[in-house]
Amino acid sequence: MISQGKQKIWSDYQKEIPDDHWYYVRSCIRQNFFPASEKMFTEITKKVLHKDLYETPHHTTCGGIAYHCDTIPQETAMTIVARQFALMTEAGYENYVPSCITSFGNYAEILETWHEFPELEAKIREDLWKACRREFNKPKYLAHSSDLIFHWRNEIAAKAKHHLVNKETGEPLKIVEHIGCHYAKMFPHKGVGGAEYPYVLAGMIDSWGGQVIDYPERRHCCGYGFRQYHVKANRSYSISNTWKKFESMEPYHPDAIITNCPGCPYFLDRWQYVIAEQTGKTYGENGFGIPVLTYEELAGLVLGYNPWDLGLQLHQVAVEPLLDKIGIEYDPKAKYVGLNQEDLLRPELPSSLKCF
């Protein structure tokens, strides 16, 4: 009975994800900090799995960060999104996939608000026509790009060159997952597993051989807080929340962290560096930090891509300990070179956090 009850509850948290034909919009933060992750998403989708993914250069920010920094009115944010939907409509698509959790939450909020208040949707349609002479259909399906990797996780596993297993011990690697607040906290039915049992990243870890680590502050915010990071005077809010998560996960000795959100990998990576420099404390083994990866980076490693093609050199926390555990070969001399092996020198080394 308990098992049947759980299955019924779980069925309520499933999400329909079409297998093909997606209209792709990019993330402001991820393009800046993890540019190769989006490159990897298009690579996996188009070249590895042979799916149809369309992008137009005319799409822009969704305005979500500015909206949550309270710098643009709701009507402005909605009309920017309406223009994005118009571009999708003009391209002949109805499945919409943003590469950003803030965007995903923004789109979900707007679609729900329009559903509740149709007069507002009508007003936004008028605004869009006045400003851009465009019209739009709403997406039939809205998914985050991690939803698609989750949907294809077993196809990726079938093509895997590596698994999330310690090559020395044969044990599954211990992986912390962080799904990001705006994925399912506002609209639980929009996320795989909802807010209570989010499975979008945990499903990837399970399929690729790792072990999901639970810890007390698993669902705590990474500490972005929008204005709490973008204003210099507020950044102690951001690092304090990240510190709380690391103190909570430390006893479980995770081998890596996988993230969903655009900002989360940046904060979980960079604040480890700052905590180490300020206090001398490191959370990984032997003076290293805990490597923090995007889901595309992890998928790329599983599929056997060169770590430096995945952009892992742009992380402040060294990823080499994780690569060594999995048994992934890499060329240390190629980490910081440009195209055609051009010498780009090397970053300075932090004083406390061990890096290469």
Next chain:
Amino acid sequence: MNDTEKKINLFDELSKDYRFREGFHTCINCGTCTAVCPAAEFYKYDPRQIVNIVQTRDNEQIENLLKSDTIWYCGECMSCVTRCPRTNGPGLVIMALRDLSARLGYFTESEKGRQLLPLTHIMTNNILNYGYCVHPKTFKWEEHKESGPVWKWHTEHLEKSLERQGANYMGDGPGVLRKIPQESLDELKAIFDVTGGTERIKDVENYSAEKAKELGISLEEYEKQAFEFCSDKHFNH
């Protein structure tokens, strides 16, 4: 009746905001939102109390809230939305309060509220000039030393590093960090003009200029202070 009540009923103004209508029902003061709130742990901040004040419909108390640091402590993570047993969204109420504070110019009365000027400039300049909320041309290592020596290295070799990552930095066509075509930037500007985005920028600038004058400092100094200064009165510990 005080001056504010003669001029405007603040609860009625809040009620026009769709976020307020979605996020404000009946609060039973259970404090679940405060228990789960990252900001409440860090700042002297209590979302339960904010919703309770709004619930009183007392114009003076709401005005004080709009002029306070308190409404600017929230990180808009929306953890409260998931947990409220009465389907309130304190985070949505905060967004409505902030919007009203910006419209009425009350944000200039608090240290955290005054941060709206540099934030508005950072975000809206990025959107209108580049089509992104964050862009390499404005996200400088010098202002973000927490981004580490790897980011310093990356920005010193920006074009070649991005090229290595497979980006299409400032290039034509699709791809990572592509140049957004001018006609698309023109559409964003038109959207700002039609929907109140441009007016909001001007309002924030004008209210801030008035406050800078009142404080006897230049607007540049006001903006720098707002971005960098943090007094120790905000923290829980």
